[in-house]
Amino acid sequence: MQLREEEKSEVEQMNEFQAAKELINEASQKMSAAIDSKNMQSVKVAQMMLKTGNEKLQQVSQTLDDVRAKQQSLCRKLECYTTDDVPHLKHKKTV
Numbered sequence: 001m002q003l004r005e006e007e008k009s010e011v012e013q014m015n016e017f018q019a020a021k022e023l024i025n026e027a028s029q030k031m032s033a034a035i036d037s038k039n040m041q042s043v044k045v046a047q048m049m050l051k052t053g054n055e056k057l058q059q060v061s062q063t064l065d066d067v068r069a070k071q072q073s074l075c076r077k078l079e080c081y082t083t084d085d086v087p088h089l090k091h092k093k094t095v
Contacts, residue, residue, distance in 0.1 A: 013064040024053035
């Protein structure tokens, strides 16, 4: 159950990651257009968009790392449980 929740969380974080990348791309385009037209107000807006996108990207990256670490931990626990704690699931050595 926990592993499924973590997988769902990973998908959500990947969607957030993609949204942050799209925001950064849009802000970069707006910045280029604003610089070309020498519109300082638009440059400031694009700068704020870039800042927000970068902050979101960093936050989502950290959260995604945390989610993946939890997944690995849960998988290790499940492996230990299924191979060590349940006698009928232990692998038999053949000679």
